[in-house]
Amino acid sequence: MVTVRAPATSANLGSGFDVFGAALSRPADVVTVERADRTTIEVTGVGAQYIPEDPEGNTVGAVVEALDAPAHIHIDKGVRPASGLGSSAASAAGAAVALNRLYDRGYSREELVPIAAEGEAVVSGVAHSDNVAPSLLGGFTISTTDGTNSVDARVPLVVCLPDVAVSTRDARRVVPETASMEDLVETVGNAATLAVGMCRSDPALVGAGMSDPVVTPERARLITGYDAVHDAALEAGATGVTVSGAGPALVAACREGDRQAIAAAMLDAFADADIDARAYQTRIGKGATIIEE
Ligand SMILES: Nc1ncnc2c1ncn2[C@@H]1O[C@H](COP(=O)(O)OP(=O)(O)O)[C@@H](O)[C@H]1O
Numbered sequence: 001m002v003t004v005r006a007p008a009t010s011a012n013l014g015s016g017f018d019v020f021g022a023a024l025s026r027p028a029d030v031v032t033v034e035r036a037d038r039t040t041i042e043v044t045g046v047g048a049q050y051i052p053e054d055p056e057g058n059t060v061g062a063v064v065e066a067l068d069a070p071a072h073i074h075i076d077k078g079v080r081p082a083s084g085l086g087s088s089a090a091s092a093a094g095a096a097v098a099l100n101r102l103y104d105r106g107y108s109r110e111e112l113v114p115i116a117a118e119g120e121a122v123v124s125g126v127a128h129s130d131n132v133a134p135s136l137l138g139g140f141t142i143s144t145t146d147g148t149n150s151v152d153a154r155v156p157l158v159v160c161l162p163d164v165a166v167s168t169r170d171a172r173r174v175v176p177e178t179a180s181m182e183d184l185v186e187t188v189g190n191a192a193t194l195a196v197g198m199c200r201s202d203p204a205l206v207g208a209g210m211s212d213p214v215v216t217p218e219r220a221r222l223i224t225g226y227d228a229v230h231d232a233a234l235e236a237g238a239t240g241v242t243v244s245g246a247g248p249a250l251v252a253a254c255r256e257g258d259r260q261a262i263a264a265a266m267l268d269a270f271a272d273a274d275i276d277a278r279a280y281q282t283r284i285g286k287g288a289t290i291i292e293e
């Protein structure tokens, strides 16, 4: 038996659509695997009722296939599904690390990225790696078709999750097919600024690089109260705010010591829009960890 804690993640960070990702110190899924002749999946925890236990529909089923590693798999969800916090990816990353160890497959964390990403194709139609990469490797990650680079950044974050669901599959349908040259130049500049900020663990630069004029405005329309919550976080001291992943969560970059005020301001703004929400005072953290074997 092997048990792994796999962290939630925030993908895109505004300017890095389908490329940037960050591991969050909390929340996390806990995945336990035991050898079996036939794969069975049991899901408990937050939002478990919305997650298929059939291996065909669960992200961990694709990981079992890719590793040829049948098992009884228990997923204790700490990351709510359809949250924008890489819920489907956390389970896939946790299963990849656990099954790799259980069956002694010998893959490196980098080699597990495309394997875990197969699970993302099951739920969103695209094997995007920007959530599984940080959940496996930790830190800030840059994933391209050539592979993943990671930086052990230390930046405080607040993630605010409203009590509504947005599926990644649906949110990918609103992504514009084209961008103007002006928007392209702005996005590249912001992405480069954010990447430098991560290398320096500088919340001001990270926040400054979070805005994007192409994808985020379209996705923000799917989130009731987005503008008010965004502005409230900035007024409370956030250095930058954007949609986390495909939403509906928002992620705010913060200076040390400001997280409590920012979390309260974001919750108040959602409450003013009649939306229940919860806030996580979190930070960029480590990747999936084996906690028992
Ligand atoms: N192990 C899993 N954990 C979470 N969601 C899963 C899992 N397996 C399949 N799903 C499905 O994936 C969808 C949520 O994934 P997605 O839309 O990408 O949101 P998130 O941002 O939370 O990952 C839901 O339809 C859920 O039923």
Ligand SMILES: N[C@@H](CCOP(=O)(O)O)C(=O)O
Pocket (backbone or CB within 6 Å): 009, 011, 012, 017, 018, 019, 083, 084, 085, 086, 087, 128, 130, 131, 168, 171, 172, 244, 245, 246, 247
């Ligand atoms: N790059 C993807 C990331 C989706 O993240 P999730 O946490 O919402 O699953 C996208 O933006 O579609």
